[in-house]
Amino acid sequence: MIVVKLSQQDIRRYNGYIWKFFISCFLLVVLLIVGTYFGIFGPLPSFRDLENPKSNQASEIISSDKQTLGTYYVENRSNVTYKEISPNVIHALVATEDERFYEHSGIDFRRQFTILFLNIFKSQGGSTITQQLAKNLFTEHPSRNKIVRFTQKMKEWITAVNLERRYTKEEIITMYLNKVDFGAYNTFGIKSAARTYFNTTPDKLTPDQAAMLIAMINGPGYYSPINHPDRLLNRRNYVVLTQMAKLGYLSEGQLAEFKSKPLGLHFNRITHNDGPAPYFRAVLKREVQKILQDESIVRADGTSYDLDRDGLKIYTTINYTMQQYAEEAQAEYMRQLQVQFNDHWKGYSLYKSIKNFKLLLDQGMHRSDRYKADTLQGMSADEIKKDFNTPTKVDLFTWKGDTTMTMKPIDSIVYSKLLLRNSMMSMDPTTGYIKAWVGGINFEHFKYDQVKYGTRQVGSTAKPFTYSVAIDNGYSPCLKVDNVPVEIDIPGQPPYSPRQSQSDLQPGAITLRTALAFSQNYVTAWVMKQVGPVPVMNQIKKMGITSEVGPYPSICLGSFNASVFDMTGAYSVFANHGIWTEPTFILRIEDKKGNVLYTHRPRVTQAMNEQTAYVMTYMLKGVIENGTGSRLTYKYGIRNPVGGKTGTTQDNSDGWFIGITPQLVTGVWTGCEDRDIHFRSTRLGEGANTALPIFAGFMKRVYANESLGIKKNVDFDPPKSPLTVTLDCSAYDQQEQGQNPASDVDKKLGF
CATH class of the missing domain: 1.10.3810.10 (Biosynthetic peptidoglycan transglycosylase-like)
Incomplete structure (x- = not known):
């Protein structure tokens, strides 16, 4: 081993090199830091950037009881x-x-x-x-x-x-x-x-x-x-x-x-489909985006807000617990109803028994994602048909949970067509605040919302509109009318004369209250003949129906289409002293720092005389006490003050029930995607069987939870001014003994 002895001069020289190296490295780092500070490697975040760091933050949907319903996000x-x-x-x-x-x-x-x-x-x-x-x-x-x-x-x-x-x-x-x-x-x-x-x-x-x-x-x-x-x-x-x-x-x-x-x-x-109220959240997103655009609500720098990135907070009227109850009530009964429907059609040829069934399947095929993908691949019509008739694995919705089955894609369309759909909405009639919103049976599989965007024929749920015009013009709910066929003349057309199922006919002279309770077509047409279609049409529009309603006699039996959203809002007029308060689901929108960007103020109009509205609640209670909605009492045990109306459209294509209480108005609709597919019997297809039970399941849950504040034994408030209409039909008969009340009213109206 060779030992090299360094002199003191060499040691000092090498120490100098080491110190110079470290000092140079230190100075280099300092210079790099200084250079970085002055931007030689690109700009640093500005003071504004530090105060407002960019972050893809989900916008949050908040219920009225301060729970998160869901989020809109690029990053969750x-x-x-x-x-x-x-x-x-x-x-x-x-x-x-x-x-x-x-x-x-x-x-x-x-x-x-x-x-x-x-x-x-x-x-x-x-x-x-x-x-x-x-x-x-x-x-x-x-x-x-x-x-x-x-x-x-x-x-x-x-x-x-x-x-x-x-x-x-x-x-x-x-x-x-x-x-x-x-x-x-x-x-x-x-x-x-x-x-x-x-x-x-x-x-x-x-x-x-x-x-x-x-x-x-x-x-x-x-x-x-x-x-x-x-x-x-x-x-x-x-x-x-x-x-x-x-x-x-x-x-x-x-x-x-x-x-x-x-x-x-x-x-x-967690996906966009998960959590409560997925249909509501989808509708809400479109409405919020529209508000931001229509109201010109932008960031401080003038750029548009991005609902998926800007961390907005959207405060809604939805009650988290009521929403859960509504979804539970739907799932509980629709599971049973689908079994009824499947059993009802077992053994029948769908192609022979269902009108236009092949056309409906062709339409369903053309609307499917598989058809769109096949078309994009350039497949011919024969190749597409072969693809739809070749068994493959298909994801299906069932009330027992999603499943994957091997079947022909065309058969999966048949399966989907035979699935009953349902929607419901519940709101506070005084504030207009929507408390629960169920837009369909499963958002992942069927994304079309049936509360706000879907319109269906309303059937007998339209009858109260005609009766309310008559009550407003002096008719009494105790007025008796012969329950016989009626013809209404239409200029240039054959007379309008509705039919009535003989099995449901209440024979003889019956009161208007009884006629509404048992949904009698003849008496309803008689009332329409007295008041005329134009006043009825105007009344319907005053009550918030936004779909097309023409001045035709048939609107008294619900020949027009409307949404659950509009119909529920319309019935709130009866429970709210004749005042229509716009159905509302957005309270306010805030940015991520809590600054209020938008506050909603619902429109309010006096759509009906207060006394007329109160008389209509009395008539609608008759539907529940002994009419078409009586199973709410005898089967489901709801005996507190509740009014309502069932609705069943032609061929049992649509089943409705709209129930009113002083604190909640709830609308329910049930039917298949296509109106040609339906129950073959009114006993099964009527609204009392397809829609009312869901209302019952929802209300029983709501009443059982006292913390929600929906009181069971509260009745509708009478008008502030003394009631001028006699609701006691025995007293009414005595007052009118020896007179013809109908002719007196006719004189008043100028007929």
Whole structure:
């Protein structure tokens, strides 16, 4: 071994070289930092950017009872405040990612050079929480090029220091946890993660749950609890929980306890279809976008709001609990009704028994996604037909849950056509606030909303409109009319003369109240003949029906189409002293900082005389007491003050029931997608069988929950002025003895 003895002069010279090297490196880093600060590697985030960091934040739909109905998002992210995050999450994050977080000012110089080399040469983490936040907020695509990544790191250092100067430690942690990616199915931020993996909220996360979520941060795919649970469990136990114990956040006993626990997932795959009120949320999105455009509501810089990215908060009138009850009531009864329908058609040839059945299938085929895909591929008509007749795996909706079956695609269309559809809406008649909205039977399979956008023939639910015009013009509900066929002349056309099922006929002279209670067509037509179609049409329009209604005698029996939305709103006039209050489902819209962008003010009009409205509630109660809606009492046990009207259209294509109480008005419709497919008997197809039971199931649930404030034994308030109409038919008969009340009214009306 050769030993070289250095002189003192050589040692001083070599020490000088070493010092020069380190000083040069230090100066180079300083120059690079200064250069980065002045933008030689590109602009840094401005003060405005730091105050308003860009983040794809989901817009949140909030119920009237302050629960989240759902979100609109590109990234499934909803922000929370620091107080809404469990300390367990904070402790797990600090212990694992940055144990000196509360001591540094954005950069931890004790480990900075180590971190620099790890990031540049090994692509491993090690930055402070603030640096990670800077990267997440302002470095959209970290480069794999080592030189470019170094310049990005310089920017992140400076940005981290600026973040520390402008925000508190609590704000930085909150921003970080609201931004971070938690992997599965587009889950961003601690709020979405808590809901997705544990079906809870961030403030309720236990130490082991918090540790699992923080363990995922460095590699949500690699440490996926779905695909790689063993990896995640190991990291949770021996990295996160161990670090929490090391820093004193857990005792040794707690460490052992939490290590012994399984991951304990309560996994909820969250998509736009999940959660309550999916039909309502789809309609709401269109309405909010329309409001933002029509009202010219824009950001401060003049650009349009993006509902999927800007974190708006939409406060709605929907009551979360009532919505659940409505969906439960629908599912409970429609499951039974579908069995009735299937049994009813068992053994029958659909092609022979259902009018235009082949045409309906052709229409269904042409509207299907499979047909559109085949067409785009350039397939001929014969090839498409062959494809639809070749068995394959098909996803189907059933009331027992979704299933996959091997069948011909054309047979899946037959299956879909024979599925009964249903929709319902419930609202407060005084405020107009909609409390529950069920637009269909399954949003994933059948996305068309049948509450607001779908219109169907309303049948006998239109009869109260005609009776209300008569009552308003002096007719009494106790007036007796011979229940015999009636003809109404129409200029240039054959007379209008409706039919009446003889099995349902109430023979002889009956009161108007009895005629409405038992839905008698002859007497209703007689009333229409007295008052005329134009006043009835005008009354219908005053009550909020927006679809086309012509001045024809047949509108007295509901020959026109209308939506559940409009019909429910119209019936609210009866329960609200003759006042129509616009059905309302949006209260206000706020930006992500809580600034109010829009407040809805419903339109209110006096659509009917207050006394007329009260008399109509009396007549509608007759439907429930002993008329077509009486099964609400004898079968479902609802005996409190309730009015309502059943409706059944021609060939039993549509079944309706609209029920009114002083605090809730609820409309229900049931039918198939195509009107030619329906029950073959009125006994099964009438609204009393297809719609009323869902109303009953909903109201029984509502009444049972006293916290909702819907009182069972409250009756409709009488008019403020003394009632001028006699509701006691015995007293009425005595008053009118020896007179012809009908002719007296005719004179009054000028007939």
